[in-house]
Amino acid sequence: MAEAWYRKHPEVLDEVRRRVFEIQPNLKFIDTVTGVLFKGTFLIQEGGRLYEEFEVEVGLSSKSAVSIPVVREVGGRIPHMADLHHVNPDGTLCVVLPDEYWYCFPDGLHIAEYISGPLRSHLSGQALVLRGEPWPQRDWAHGVEGQLAFYCEVLGTNDRQAAARLMLMLATGKVKGHRECPCGSGRIVRECHQEGIWKASVRIPREVVMRRAKGLQR
């Protein structure tokens, strides 16, 4: 097994700790044999006004400093209800759709940027749902349905079959300009949805698409 980036590059980890402390000073750094994480009170505040707080654990991936971290709410405030709160049975928060994340941030985000960006937004949404409000940002459907909806947006269509064809194309890595566009228009990619498809193919890691795409093939 490859050595974790934070063991290999402790200076990078020091920089991560410093930046996380700057934006969320109540998150304490914890180093265990199984990995490293930040744990403590996540404050949603602005201009000196505190709006909400959650007890969280943010586990860093060992693969890379910009991989999507695993986040748990550990204060017992957010019920483990997938439909309403988007919490997995193991308590991890479903913060982002990886396909969308990589599409928007092809280089990934520094952990501090992830905490002050997507995670802060997600927890603000959770706070509103706890208050009986809807998710301000529409939530994706669970599993492959959410992924298909995302790829429908990439193609600018409501056709799930077209989105499935795009997923398969990305999963096989056979994205060619002269191939028939997955949208079903009959035109070739180059003359159709080239830009969106090309962006998806170079930005979204294949393994992210592949897991579900296999199921679609069946």
Add this chain to the structure above:
Amino acid sequence: MTDNEYLRRVLANQDVSDDSDEMKDLRTQREKVKVLLTTEFGGAPVLLEGGSKAKGTMIKESYDLDLPYYFPRDDNSAGDTLKEIYQSVEHALNREYYVERKGVAVRLHDMKNTVDFRIDVVPGRFVNGFDGDAFLFPATSEKERLQTNLDTHIAHVRDSGVVDAIRLMKLWRTRKGIALKTFALELLTVDVLMGFRGSLPEQLEAVLTEFRDRANKLSIADPANSGNDLLGMLYPGVRIRLQIGAQDTLSAIKAGGWEAVFGKLPEEDSNEALRRISLASPVSRPWCDHG
């Protein structure tokens, strides 16, 4: 909160949304004006929409609706000359409104002149067809006509990339009580920021610095017609007010930040703040990896 976030919130508080009371009132009056003018002059003249609404620079503290009302070139239903058109339109509106002459426009008030409806009707005649070029009658000057183009004016401001800076400069001018016409302020702001790259606070500081340091050299040109002389809008009194106002503001920023200029923001509803924060990240739609 960063300076940029603060200024964005100042702007958000100045939004005039389509379903706001202000816009509902403007729309009601617009429809009334349309009926009044169509009854009088028929369907050939065109009632357009210009001003800050079309340019995207409307602010709550100082807004109005410009309604250019242009006759086709060969339509003489309101008169042969621009002056006659202006007077005919003025007369027609006067049946329902108290009208005030305001440059090339007619400002509408209620009959008792106690309510300003914030609507300017701009009578004119198309130069050719309906391509945007039009002749206007400058009622309060000695000239016989002005040639201009509404679409060019709108595009010049709307597509400048500095609409937010313009809105904040309008707010600044309004609160300082500087009698600089909106059109002139828009042109000056676009001109100063042409090619300038910087955040919103940096943009404002650049414009204010220009006002402070070069007030006597400021000049403007009508993007639709370089022959129109707009320098009259920058008369010496206005230049002095711009210079002093900018100097005070830049000192205030240095001493107390932007809050010293635009004041404390009203307390935001907690749910509203969470909603805003929740939507701040481009990737924030939750998704569960099962099902």
